[in-house]
Amino acid sequence: MSDFTQRFLFDDTDVRGELVSLGESYAHVLAKHPYPEPVAQLLGEMLAAASLLVGTLKFDGLLVLQARSSGAVPLLMVECSSNREVRGIARYDADQVTPGAGLRDLMPEGVLTLTVDPEQGQRYQGIVALEGATLAECLSAYFDNSQQLPTRFWLNADGRHARGMLLQALPADRLKDVEAREANWQHLTTLGDTLTAEELLGLDNETLLHRLYHEETVRLFDPQSIQFRCSCSRERSANALVSLGKDDAETLLEETGGTVVIDCQFCNQRYSFDAADVAQLFAGGGSTVPSETRH
Missing domain, CATH: 3.90.1280.10 (HSP33 redox switch-like)
Incomplete structure (x- = not known):
């Protein structure tokens, strides 16, 4: 299985995580348009982010991440269904895309919209400015500012593979003390910040989690497959x-x-x-x- 998400849980704390690996589905998305490398990398990160977010939600429907800007990439859009079917697209001006360009270079004055469109129930939409240096920083800031469960992202893509990790604090259960919960969250996210792009893109999930959290009790669940699928007809x-x-x-x-x-x-x-x-x-x-x- 080359494309999947995999949940993990810290048994002694109130924190869960999710890992995503995309290969074939990422390749399908890139095959549809001749994306320059920086655009392909950013699109891969957004595909990984949407796949991670779907794993945190209990719904039947569609999750949409859409970023707009005044720069070289005016539109970046990814959809991921509750069945873990993904598709994505980017609009770009090739003359303005320079090698090694990052999020701030490609999408100045950008805005990211997160939409959850359930088959039944009320549609939800949240918006955050793309003020971080990376998409992962912007998504983490969105959760910080929206009074939802604290959530952190780590994302990387290289044109062949798109990988990501998410940590999310859960409601108090095992740790009731506020200070202890905060200290534990800071400890786990600080360790997460030591993760390099090479490690995220190159290590299998078991090795990655052991390298980061070998002193913690981590339970890794069965993977859930992801595939490219376009909903057009x-x-x-x-x-x-x-x-x-x-x-x-x-x-x-x-x-x-x-x-x-x-x-x-x-x-x-x-x-x-x-x-x-x-x-x-x-x-x-x-x-x-x-x-x-x-x-």
Whole structure:
């Protein structure tokens, strides 16, 4: 299994953790667009972050991380479903991307939006400025400022692998004393800060946890697989056409020479609709199977 998350728990304290490793799914995302190395690395870190965050939530639905800026990367977007299916995309200006550029260079004046969209229940959205030097710092700051459970992130990607680690404080159970809880949290996160990019990208989970927390009692759970999957479909594209209304859809057909082509920006899949298809849609004939008439 090359793509998975794996939860761990400190048995003697009220802290849990999550590790993520992405290989094939990361490669699928990068294969869809010719990303420069700094953009590919940042996109990998966001894929890892979304995968970690899904592991902390109990819901059926979709988690979306979206960053916007005025810089070389105006848009960075990753989706991860509760089924651990991921996809992602970045928009960038190649002329402004320089080798070795980091988050602040690529996304000045940036804002990160975290959206949890459950299949049932209320949609949640949180926003944080991209003021940290790294995406991990920005996400950690978001949790610090949003009065949620204290949470820390460590993220790295190199264009081949995307890895990440998360620590999250749990409600008081084993440690009731406030000062003891704070001291324990500081101890575990300080050890986490000694983790190097080479260690995170190169070590297996058991070795990594032993190197960091060999003096702690750590329980490692079974891994949960992750895979790339794009949620686009002909039906969704057809629904977008129907939402325009019949008159506007027919006008669009005329403007495009008789065929409307809808591209998925995430996976580059193309969905084509000709006049017969559009007539079928507005006649209530559905969209899953293309019409037999072609021009």
